[in-house]
Amino acid sequence: xxxxxxxxxxxxxxxxxxxxxxxxxxxxxxxxxLIKKQLPDFKNQKNILVxxxxxxxxxxxxxxxCGAISLLGLSGEEFFFKICCYIFAVVGFAGAxxxxxxxxxxxxxxxxxxxxxxxxxxxxxGISTDGYELIIAVFMAIVAFVMYRRYLHLPSLLVFCLxxxxxxxxxxxxxxxxxKTILPFVAMLFAAGFYFFTKKYIHNLTESYYYxxxxxxxxxxxxxxxxxxxxxxxxxLSIMLLGxxxxxxxxxxxxxxxxxxxxxxxxxxxxxxxxxxxRIMLWxxxxxxxxxxxxxxxxxxxxxxxxxxxxxxxxxFVIAYFSIKKxxxxxxxxxxxxxxxxxxxxxxxxxxxIVASTFGMKPQVKTESPMEFGGGGFSGGGSDxxx
Numbered sequence: 001x002x003x004x005x006x007x008x009x010x011x012x013x014x015x016x017x018x019x020x021x022x023x024x025x026x027x028x029x030x031x032x033x034l035i036k037k038q039l040p041d042f043k044n045q046k047n048i049l050v051x052x053x054x055x056x057x058x059x060x061x062x063x064x065x066c067g068a069i070s071l072l073g074l075s076g077e078e079f080f081f082k083i084c085c086y087i088f089a090v091v092g093f094a095g096a097x098x099x100x101x102x103x104x105x106x107x108x109x110x111x112x113x114x115x116x117x118x119x120x121x122x123x124x125x126g127i128s129t130d131g132y133e134l135i136i137a138v139f140m141a142i143v144a145f146v147m148y149r150r151y152l153h154l155p156s157l158l159v160f161c162l163x164x165x166x167x168x169x170x171x172x173x174x175x176x177x178x179x180k181t182i183l184p185f186v187a188m189l190f191a192a193g194f195y196f197f198t199k200k201y202i203h204n205l206t207e208s209y210y211y212x213x214x215x216x217x218x219x220x221x222x223x224x225x226x227x228x229x230x231x232x233x234x235x236x237l238s239i240m241l242l243g244x245x246x247x248x249x250x251x252x253x254x255x256x257x258x259x260x261x262x263x264x265x266x267x268x269x270x271x272x273x274x275x276x277x278x279r280i281m282l283w284x285x286x287x288x289x290x291x292x293x294x295x296x297x298x299x300x301x302x303x304x305x306x307x308x309x310x311x312x313x314x315x316x317f318v319i320a321y322f323s324i325k326k327x328x329x330x331x332x333x334x335x336x337x338x339x340x341x342x343x344x345x346x347x348x349x350x351x352x353x354i355v356a357s358t359f360g361m362k363p364q365v366k367t368e369s370p371m372e373f374g375g376g377g378f379s380g381g382g383s384d385x386x387x
Contacts, residue, residue: 043107062113095113
């Protein structure tokens with residue numbers, strides 16, 4: 001299914017981990033360069049601005065091809081309008097396949113063709129079904145997942161997660177008011193189930209190139225779980241979807257549950273993130289706490305905004321100050337000391353990295369060692385008996 005060479009994907013994981021180890025000071029820049037020289041690499045871009053530039057260039061190229069096809073099909077008029085997006089999607093698939101065979105991976109040019117193909121599939125299905133949202137979401141979810149599995153394209157996986165959520169929402173809308181009423185609870189259960197599924201898959205993972213995708217899906221589930229029963233989201237959607245009018249002195253059904261959910265879940269996220277040292281969950285917990293505060297202030301403005309912001313800043317400063325004082329001398333566990341390795345996946349292939357950096361070769365290739373051994377005498381490490 002994957003179009004890329006799996007050995008190259010494993011080599012790319014080694015290169016990324018070598019960069020992390022070099023930044024952390026475990027290996028030298030010369031060793032990192034030696035590993036990079038010995039391991040073949042994709043044509044990719046780590047700089048997000050450069051990648052965005054290539055994406056814009058790829059989008060222009062894609063649009064130019066589609067524009068040329070449109071000029072050829074103008075004589076068809078209405079018939080061409082019905083099939084043009086299918087043709088444009090095929091152009092996207094063909095372009096993505098060509099670039100993948102040329103070893104483009106996360107480069108920017110391939111992003112334009114992959115995302116363009118998914119978008120045109122959505123437009124094509126929308127034209128064919130007169131804008132039937134559920135069918136559009138189903139096809140976009142299928143195509144996005146196929147594109148991720150074939151090209152390991154992370155933005156496609158994000159599109160898949162969004163489209164799958166849309167399938168759930170529009171599917172429940174088919175059941176009328178009952179489906180719209182139970183939507184928050186179903187979305188909450190769906191997010192929880194998907195979260196534990198991806199978490200289990202991460203723990204049993206053997207192919208390192210799937211790790212980032214599973215991590216993205218895992219984080220998406222945490223966000224969806226919180227938003228599914230956030231009080232502000234539920235109340236506003238009940239007004240929008242069900243046409244409920246919330247009169248003064250009244251509230252939505254199960255209001256106390258949604259209040260409690262909005263306040264408790266961010267704290268649970270924070271505690272779990274600190275306990276498991278999960279960086280992504282920690283950042284999501286901070287965002288959830290901020291949105292919970294915004295939710296409360298949206299309906300209950302106790303203090304003027306300038307006073308609330310000032311007091312909030314003072315509280316955050318006090319918490320940060322005493323946390324730093326308490327944690328700055330700790331050497332292990334939760335500490336304020338700089339993280340030498342930002343990538344939690346950086347030591348998955350440590351053995352292969354040691355082989356590559358020590359002997360200057362890939363495990364399958366014999367090369368001359370760049371390091372001179374011998375001369376030491378401590379613990380049997382040398383041959384001439386000197387210390």
